[in-house]
Amino acid sequence: MTPPAPLPPLFEVRNLSKRYGDSEVVSDLSFAIAPGECLGVIGPNGAGKTTTIRMCLGLSVPDAGSIHAMGLRMQRDALAIKDQLGVVTQMDTLDPDFNCAENLLVYGRYFGMKDREIRARIPALLEFASLTHKAGAKPGELSGGMKRRLSLARALVNDPRLLLLDEPTTGLDPQARHLMWERLQLLLQQGKSILLTTHFMDEAERLCSRLLVLDHGRKIAEGRPRDLIAQHLEPDVVEVYGPGAAALAHGVLRQHAARVEVSGETVFFYTHNCASLMAGLQACPQLRTLHRPANLEDLFLKLTGRQIREDA
Amino acid sequence: MPEDTLLSPAPVLAAPSVWRAPAVTLRFWPVFLRNLLVWRKLAIPSLVGNIAEPLMWLVAFGYGMGALVGEIRVAGPTGSVAVPYILFLASGSICMSAMQAATFEALYSAFSRMHVQKTWDGIMNAPVSLDDIVFAEMVWAAFKSLFTVTAILGVMLALGISHSPKLLVAWPILFGVGVAFSCIALIFNALARGYDFFTYYFTLFLTPMFLSGIFFPLEQLPVVVRVIAGWLPLANAVEMVRPLFMDQWPEHFLRHALVLVAYVGVAFWVALALTRRRFRQ
Secondary structure, three states: OOOOOOOOOOEEEEEEEEEEOOEEEEEEEEEEEOOOOEEEEEOOOOOOHHHHHHHHOOOOOOOEEEEEEOOEEOOOOHHHHHOOEEEEOOOOOOOOOOOHHHHHHHHHHOOOOOHHHHHHHHHHHHHHOOOHHHOOOOHHHOOHHHHHHHHHHHHOOOOOOEEEEEOOOOOOOHHHHHHHHHHHHHHHHOOOEEEEEOOOHHHHHHHOOEEEEEEOOEEEEEEOHHHHHHHHOOOEEEEEEOOOHHHHHHOHHHHHOOEEEEEOOEEEEEEOOHHHHHHHHOOOOOOEEEEEEOOHHHHHHHHHOOOOOOOO | OOHHHHHOOOOEOOOOOOOOOOOOOOOHHHHHHHHHHHHHHHHHHHHHHHHHHHHHHHHHHHHHHHHHHOEEEEEEOOEEEEEEHHHHHHHHHHHHHHHHHHHHHHHHHHHHHHHHOOHHHHHHOOOOOHHHHHHHHHHHHHHHHHHHHHHHHHHHHHOOOOOOOOHHHHHHHHHHHHHHHHHHHHHHHHHOOOHHHHHHHHHHHHHHHHHHOOOOOHHHOOHHHHHHHOOOHHHHHHHHHHHHHOOOOOOOHHHHHHHHHHHHHHHHHHHHHHHHHHHOO
């Protein structure tokens, strides 16, 4: 599928499994992260993304499988591995009693860094997070985006080789999200590696060189975003909605599409032949149509289904 | 990466037992410093709160009741000695202050950091183990209790309740009281689902500590109660601290110290095991 990485992997997970009681949360999962790569992990709620991250951090012990990072083995060398990792979790764990600069100082100490050494890094970290003007503000006075950027700056305090980011932009407005993406792209340019989980397909497509699609704890697809779309989907999608749209799924226009899906009142045509489909739709001016190239979201929905997950 | 790990099939892993020996390293220190830095910002109001209440007790009971009680006879190595009630009360209540200061910190404050603020989760994403965090919380609560105790001792010295030079020996024993009650409180911290749970701890565990010879001599209690009290950590601490206030050396010092040390060892291990279980998912 993907060409072999030229360098030995920075981080490698082999045949990882984890069950809670009767349910298998992660099942025989293997993946690797090459130096400088951004690997995205996408999947519906309950797919096992956060459990996988927790196992990668040694916080949860897998039932089977192994995790190696930077020549070290997880569990046995958990602390030595974490010395070289930066982590941003779904929920902020910033210290509410400290201002931004103090948050960075205190966190740097957990890595055994000297105060002098950390203080020398703080201005650059705050600058990177666009928080220089907020150095003396406590997390409670920051916006959601600022808090996330402070969490990211905190994860960088030890100058890690690999970042583990669990839904770093969930709950942010578009401006804050774009700023976060910009910063993450900067880190990739600097040669950092990133493991990213996300629910935003545009985020995955923009940042990730490779994607892992998880569902029910299993890997169901892996590859570059463009390759995955080309491999699993027709190039064009036409969405049709309005009164009577659902009937089109069984009408004459069906022949122009390779695949048709109905969701509520909307019909999705997946097609290689959008010109004839669009021409046919001219006959139904009462319907609203949206013609667009197939994207990662289509892939995601095709692979994992349109059903809402129980714990969503 | 060694060859064998690449070729061998995925091993089935046995999760290590939560009862394995504690593995404490110097990485606990930055966690202790974190709590110290927070507290430094609130030290003065927190100190006022910590010493005002025990001093009210001391003044109200010591001078109020003391006027009614007069002197009280305390058994010692050379027969019983008559001491002013305020001295009797001060030497017991300072042990209770050490207990309460450590308990509040290791219950409510530690629970806030562990469960509400998720501070511990953040720390564990750095190279600091849960064992070090629990140890740091224990040392921190004991330190805070020592700080409170020192302030109260200062006031007692100023009031002239005792001028025994042996109080210097009482000081590390009071630190031991803080350590013991921090460890015990951390067991309940590990089991708690919310702050309400701590009410059980206070009513079922701390209230019986009143039977430790703080307000009245143990000798006047029924034998059964005295036997039970003999195994309470606070009673053993009082047995060591009270003679030092009276400028005497405690009898059976080793036995009392060992009881306290046993509480520390067992309680810390249980607290750590239960905390590990709480965080294992």
